[in-house]
């Protein structure tokens with residue numbers, strides 16, 4: 092059996108198109124243009140790429156993009172002062188601080204200084220608590236993208252066995268809350284889980300977010316299961332030439348696709364959905380701030 096490919100790149104393009112349609116309507120009917128502020132501290136190469144892509148896609152859907160690039164040695168006080176300014180700015184509906192931050196900055200303190208209503212990453216402790224208790228919240232972009240793809244592929248997720256591998260605050264834990272919210276039976280597995288392959292073998296849905304290149308192999312997967320690969324790992328690729336690299340997920344695509352019913356690729360799976368969902372969240376935050384109906388199908 093060869094699994095159906097869940098094309099995250101194509102799905103993300105559809106989400107961005109839906110967002111763009113709503114943004115046009117907001118402008119024409121309500122005179123509102125959503126604004127997203129992205130803050131980058133330092134010069135991490137991957138972060139620079141992601142922030143550039145976020146700015147480009149924000150303007151492509153018709154929103155205002157505000158980019159703030161700060162020196163790597165920016166003090167916590169200066170960063171918090173910028174966030175306070177963005178919190179108070181009515182033209183800014185969404186605020187995102189690109190992670191990881193340089194080591195001298197306290198990530199929790201910084202994230203929790205963002206107005207929860209503008210926290211389009213869904214990382215503020217208030218949004219984390221709201222999601223965990225089933226209340227309306229801002230939902231972290233990567234797990235929201237995974238949920239959208241799963242809903243699209245399966246329809247109802249009710250009663251399915253889901254195993255999330257990884258317990259990070261950014262992906263694993265919110266992913267588990269979202270799957271529980273859709274009435275899955277959820278297991279969070281991690282590096283200390285005993286006999287991980289047999290835990291994963293019981294799953295109808297596997298979300299791999301562990302950060303270990305190609306760890307999940309075909310013999311771990313139940314026949315016909317849906318496999319969502321959140322991993323983005325750059326590994327050496329000597330076959331492409333000296334010093335070259337390639338991107339792989341946490342899933343060994345070649346062996347898993349022979350057993351799974353459906354699978355997301357890396358690249359072109361979950362990654363593009365992360366930015367599409369950031370735009371969806373910015374739209375949602377704008378609608379909520381203005382007392383307007385939320386866009387359907389773009390939130391959890």
Ligand SMILES: Nc1nc2c(c(=O)[nH]1)N[C@@H](CN(C=O)c1ccc(C(=O)N[C@@H](CCC(=O)O)C(=O)O)cc1)CN2
Nearest residue numbers: 141188189190191212232358359360361362363365366
């Ligand atoms: N504040 C945040 N910081 C970070 C987040 C986040 O959601 N909020 N997530 C990641 C990085 N990230 C977005 O910020 C991100 C990662 C990957 C992709 C993506 O499209 N990847 C491509 C491959 C790209 C490549 O060639 O390197 C893919 O998977 O197809 C988009 C966004 C950490 N920080």
